[in-house]
Each structure stands twice: as C-alpha cells, then as structure tokens.
Amino acid sequence: MTMQLARANGAMARPELLGLSPDRLFVVVSRLVALTLLVVTLSILSPHFLTWSNLINVVRHAAPLFLLSAGLTLVVLTAGIDLSVGAVLGLSGCIAASLITGGDPVLGIAAGLGAGLACGLVNGALVSYAGVPSFIATYGMMWIANGLAYVFMQGEVIYGLPAEFRLIGAGFLGPIPMPVLIMFGTLAALHVLLHRTPLGRGIYAIGGNPVAARLSGMPVHRRLVFVYAMSGLMASFAALVVVARTNAADVSLGEEQLLPAIAAVCLGGTSLFGGVGGVTGTAVGALILALVLNGMNLLGVNTFWQAGVLGFIILVSVFADQIVGGRIGRAGGAT
Amino acid sequence: MDQQTQPLVAMRGISKRYGGVQALADVNLDIYAGEVQALVGDNAAGKSTLIKILSGAVPRDSGAIHFDGREVDIGAPRDAKALGIETVYQDLALADNLDVASNIFLGRELTLNGPLRPFLDLRRMEEDARTLLSRLKINIPSIRQKVRSMSGGQRQSIAIARSVYFNARVVILDEPTAALGVEETRKVYDLVREMRSHGLAVLMISHNLNHVFEHSDRITVLKTGRLVGTRRVAETSRDEILRMIVSGEADPLPAAGQREAVS
Numbered sequence: 001m002t003m004q005l006a007r008a009n010g011a012m013a014r015p016e017l018l019g020l021s022p023d024r025l026f027v028v029v030s031r032l033v034a035l036t037l038l039v040v041t042l043s044i045l046s047p048h049f050l051t052w053s054n055l056i057n058v059v060r061h062a063a064p065l066f067l068l069s070a071g072l073t074l075v076v077l078t079a080g081i082d083l084s085v086g087a088v089l090g091l092s093g094c095i096a097a098s099l100i101t102g103g104d105p106v107l108g109i110a111a112g113l114g115a116g117l118a119c120g121l122v123n124g125a126l127v128s129y130a131g132v133p134s135f136i137a138t139y140g141m142m143w144i145a146n147g148l149a150y151v152f153m154q155g156e157v158i159y160g161l162p163a164e165f166r167l168i169g170a171g172f173l174g175p176i177p178m179p180v181l182i183m184f185g186t187l188a189a190l191h192v193l194l195h196r197t198p199l200g201r202g203i204y205a206i207g208g209n210p211v212a213a214r215l216s217g218m219p220v221h222r223r224l225v226f227v228y229a230m231s232g233l234m235a236s237f238a239a240l241v242v243v244a245r246t247n248a249a250d251v252s253l254g255e256e257q258l259l260p261a262i263a264a265v266c267l268g269g270t271s272l273f274g275g276v277g278g279v280t281g282t283a284v285g286a287l288i289l290a291l292v293l294n295g296m297n298l299l300g301v302n303t304f305w306q307a308g309v310l311g312f313i314i315l316v317s318v319f320a321d322q323i324v325g326g327r328i329g330r331a332g333g334a335t
Numbered sequence: 336m337d338q339q340t341q342p343l344v345a346m347r348g349i350s351k352r353y354g355g356v357q358a359l360a361d362v363n364l365d366i367y368a369g370e371v372q373a374l375v376g377d378n379a380a381g382k383s384t385l386i387k388i389l390s391g392a393v394p395r396d397s398g399a400i401h402f403d404g405r406e407v408d409i410g411a412p413r414d415a416k417a418l419g420i421e422t423v424y425q426d427l428a429l430a431d432n433l434d435v436a437s438n439i440f441l442g443r444e445l446t447l448n449g450p451l452r453p454f455l456d457l458r459r460m461e462e463d464a465r466t467l468l469s470r471l472k473i474n475i476p477s478i479r480q481k482v483r484s485m486s487g488g489q490r491q492s493i494a495i496a497r498s499v500y501f502n503a504r505v506v507i508l509d510e511p512t513a514a515l516g517v518e519e520t521r522k523v524y525d526l527v528r529e530m531r532s533h534g535l536a537v538l539m540i541s542h543n544l545n546h547v548f549e550h551s552d553r554i555t556v557l558k559t560g561r562l563v564g565t566r567r568v569a570e571t572s573r574d575e576i577l578r579m580i581v582s583g584e585a586d587p588l589p590a591a592g593q594r595e596a597v598s
Contacts, residue, residue: 021481196454198444201433205441208432215392215428216442217413275432 023325024276027269030320031284038291046298054294056177060169062290063179064241066283068257069264070190071234073282074227076265077194079207079274080127080134082228084119084141085235085261090254091145092116092236097158097249105165113236119145120232124225138228142258149251159248169244179241183283186237190279203227207274263314264289269321288313341404343368343536344389344420344505349398351384351560358384361398362562364555366505371527371537373551375544376580380557382540383425386507389538390422391415416443418505421498425509425540429490431483435475436464438482439497467500468492471526488519495526506530508539512546524550544573558583 042049068085075082096112099105119141126137171178194200202223205213214220238257243249268285270277292313296306342365351359359381366372374382387393389400391412399406402418409415415422422428429438437460445456445463464478473492475485482490491511498506508527512520527550530537541547547554548568556563556579564585566576579585 021484192454196457198446198455201437201441201444201455204433205430205437208430209428212428212430212441215390215412215422215424217411217416218442275430 023321024269026324027281027321030317031267031269031281031288034317035284035288035291038288038295042291042295042298046295048298049295054298058287058290058294059177059180059183060245061293062286063183064169064238064245065260065264065290066183066286067186067234067238067241069261069268069282069286070186070279071231071238072261073265073268073270073277073279074190074194074203075134075231076270076272077203077207077274077277078224078227079210079272080224080227081138081262081272082120082123082231083135083138083258084123084145085231086254086256086258087142087145087149088116088119088232088235088254089239089242089257090251091119091149091152093239093243093249093253094149094153094158094251096236096240097161097243098152098156100161100165101158105162109165109240112240113233116232116234116236116239117229118232120229120235121225123232124228127228128221128224134228146251146254149254153251155251157248157250161243161247166244166247169241169246179245182241186234187279187283194278199223199226204275207276209275260289260310263310266314267317342366342401343403344538345401346385346389347399347401349385349388349400350396351381351388351393352396357560359388359395359560362557362560364562365565366536366538367553368504368536369531369534370553371531371539371551373547373554374538374540374557375542375547375554375576376557376563379559381560382557383509384560385557386422386509386538386540389415389505390420390507392422416501419501419503420505420507421501421503422507423491423494423498423509423511425513429482429494432481434481435468435478435485435493436461438493439464439467439500441497443501463500464496467496471496471499471529473522473526486519487514488516488522491515491519491523492526495523499530503530503535505536505538508537510540510542513542520546544576547576548573556580556585 048054068089072082072085092112092115095115096108099108099111102108123134123138123141126132127134168178168182173181194203202213202218202220205216205218206220206223210220239253242253264285265277265282266272266285267288268277268281268283270281289310292310293306296309301309344364344366346362346364349359349362349364350357362381362385364385374385376382384393388395389409391409391414394410400409401407402420407414407418409418409420430441433441440460445460446452447454447456461478468475468478471492473489473496475489475493482493485493495506495508495511511523511527515523524546527537527539539551551568553565553567554571554576555565556576558580561583563579563583
C-alpha cells in the first residue's frame, strides 16, 4: 500500500471491537450465524440430525478435515499455498496402513508422519531457499507424492486395521469421541503457536509484508520451511485419523481431499493473500463443511449435486467477505 | 558537537555493482554521535544503496565498515541491529496486518521468563510500547490498532520509535518525510532532534535541501555512485551544495573547512 493511501485513510481510524476491525468482525459473526442456522435448519428438516450417533459422525468427518486444513492455514497465512496436502495425506496413509497391518503399529505411525514431514520439508526448502513459487513447488510435490503412493501400493487395498489403532479415528475417551479430542487439542496448540510465540507473530508478519519481515531481522527462510513442514506433518496426522476411521487404505485415499481443505480455510475467513485469519476460523470452516455434507446426505441430496453446492457456498462466503471487506476496507485500506 | 575526532561509524572504500551498473564506487562516509548527517544527491546517486549496505539489507562488493573504532562485518539486517544500527525505510517496513505493539517489536519480540520462555510477553510489550510512545510524545489512539488504518505520520513515528526502543546508536532515515504533511513533518523532525540530543548518530537521506539545512550538521553529496564531498552545514551554503549535486565537482575547500572534509 502506498503511503498516500495510508494517509488518506488514517484520518478516519476506525473503532475496533474485541480487537477486531469491522471487516474481521463480519467474518466472525457471519460464520457463527451460518453455523447456528445450519444446525437449526437441519434439526427441523431431519429428525435424524440431532442424534448422538449422527453428531459423532459429523465430528469424525470434521476432525481430519480440520487437521488437514489447519496445516494448510499456516501456509496460507504466509501468503503461500500447499497443493500437495491431499496427495501427502494419501501417501502417508498408505505407508502407515501397510506397516501397521504388517504388524508394527509404532513404526507405521512414525513412518506415516515421517513421510508427511519429509514432503513438507522439501516443499519448504523449495519455496524459501530455492525461491520456487509455492503454487509450483507444491503442485510438483502433489504429483510426486501421488506417484509414490501408486508405486508403494502396487494396486493393493489394505483393510482391517488393529482395534487399538482405530481408536484415534473411531474411539472414545469416556463419552468424548477421540477425533474431537484430537481436533480441539490441535486447535489449542496451533492457536497458542500462532498468537503467543515469536514464530506465530513471524508467520503473520511474513504474510502481511515479507520485506518488512526480512528487514526486521527475523529468520524468514527457516520460518517458511517450518510452515510447509507443519503442513506436511498435519496432512499425515490427518491421514492416520482417516485410515483409523475408514479402516482401509488405497491410493485413492488422498483424492478429493485438497479442495475441501482449501474450502475450509476460505470458509474460515483466512485470506489467501496472507497475513489475516487463523486456525480457529478454519475449525469453524471445517465444521460448516462437515455439517453441510452431512445435511445433504440426510436430506437425500443427489451426490452429483453435492460438489456443486459446496463450490457455491465457498464462492458466496469469499464474495461476501470481499464486498464487506472492500466497503469497510476502503476506509481501512484492505486492498 | 565540535571537533569529534573519532567517528562512530566510518565506511571506507565502499563499492557495489548491480550487473553492469556501478552503484557505488569507493565511497567513504563518517557518521558522528550526537550529529545529524544528511546524504544528498540526484536520483541514482547511490544514497539508498549506501544506507542499505550499512543496515545490512544489501551486501557490499568491497570496502570496510568501522564501528566505534573497530572493523565490523555487516552481512544481514540482524548484524546491523546487533551493533545498534537501526533503519527506518522509506516504505516503512511495517506489517500492516499487525498492531502497533507487534510492529515495534517485530523480529525482536519479548518473551516470558523461566519455563514459559518460548511464549510472548504480550503485556510487557504493550506496556513498553505505550511508555515509549508517550516518552517520544507520539500520539496513537490505541496500541492495539492495526497499523493499516494509521496515517503516514503515525506510521513513520512508529517506525522511528521502534529504533529508539532498542537503544539504537545510529538511526538511518530514508526520506523520513517524503509522504508527510507539514504538521507530520514537523513532528518527525522533533523526533530527530530528540534523538540527536540523546547522543544518537542520525543518518538521513533527503531531497529537500531546506530540511537538510535546517536539521542536519553535516551534508554528504553523492553523484552517480561517487562521493563528491562532505561539508559542515555551518561552513557551506545552499549554492555550494547545489553545485556539488549538479556538477559532481567539489569546490576548492575554504581553509577552515579543509580538515573536516572527507574525500
């Protein structure tokens, strides 16, 4: 932004509520209203919606989606993108499932997470040290991870995982489903990371003004490697939860994971331009997506229509943010 | 500020080439504590490159930098900051999406003590930011406001305050008032005077010769990457400086100013 613009805008410094500028407040309120409306509407339309077993079903789908999109959120906050998250989920899930059913669950989990971390580290090194645009670097990684999954699986389908392992996707701790615990634990940890550590500050600063971040003397390269590594690691974490839930794995595991993950990030109000948003929004976004999908299934919406409905919702939410952000932002410089 | 023999910063024989362009050729520059040193010259004179080398944003091809009498290696912004050399860039180098306190502590966040050491000390950063701004008489409505919504003058003040907080010994200002109104400009120069009276060395790029003559102690003229000369404000005139900027030739020095000139 130019200084002239800043000066013109500065005259009308806007009041802030709860530490949020009006355009951010709109994002938060609109998502909470959407969530409430969804729950109320679905409760009225379907007698099966507000049942314990259905709600558990919803969170079991929301949790891995959240894990995947939370890692992606870190990348998006630095104004990057990670297109490889779905494929990395697939590769990690296949490796883990194969080793776990082979009789070594600890090795399987470690290898699965390690594969995700390795992919993320390569992405991070390419983006930060080699200067490859994140879109290109992670697009390449998407095909590499996908290809490796095919080579590794040789057309095999793995099913029937041990019950102890399945706990993380389908189990309970007391009355609380494990995926819920995992989701909220991860959310809390990432929230603290983003808002209470110098690293988190740095992630926002890099997304807001990469030049300022570099000139401030912070280790920008290492922080970029960190976010891509986290994105890969979170994708493999999500893979474990998905495999545990579905009790099966094959090369198609990672298909159709990328777009919902991006959707959850957008629905959660994180700007694809970087520097604005957070993982709490992404959790809400993942929950909204899971509810919409569940609702459409309950109401018998044709599967062919479901993807279109999702796309429509994403466009409406991002468009509304832009209109509101632009209208208020004209006074605040959200250009 | 009379007759300081030892400059705080001495840049010697600094050269920098960008591809086929010689941005700086064998330039010397001395900066003294408690003085404002202005850097003037036409476009492409090499002013920005010179300050970027001192602030660690750009590596030099050759030459040496002495700080406080000893040779130092400045290869990255962090090195300069560690020495107490702070830079306020023309484009401000603030993160618009963060609030005032976050920007003041950008890259040097304060953390809690003991086992909580990995975590930010948000309260202390806010308190210190508030104290700092009131000490410098900078008027900001809220320390939690995003920088994005602030005026150019407020943003410039925040950028300068940042350098003051970290006990800068040298503050580099790149066109500090280029985009500011009259009142805001006055406030920024109040800050410059404040820093000088605290014994800081200020190096300032400006295109406005009125400001330069009003607020600085020494003027160094560059042209197309070469040093034309350095004059004390008390011993030169606007005409002489203008001639140096335009012609790139230094007038023969008057006897009194001779020993001050760096050539």
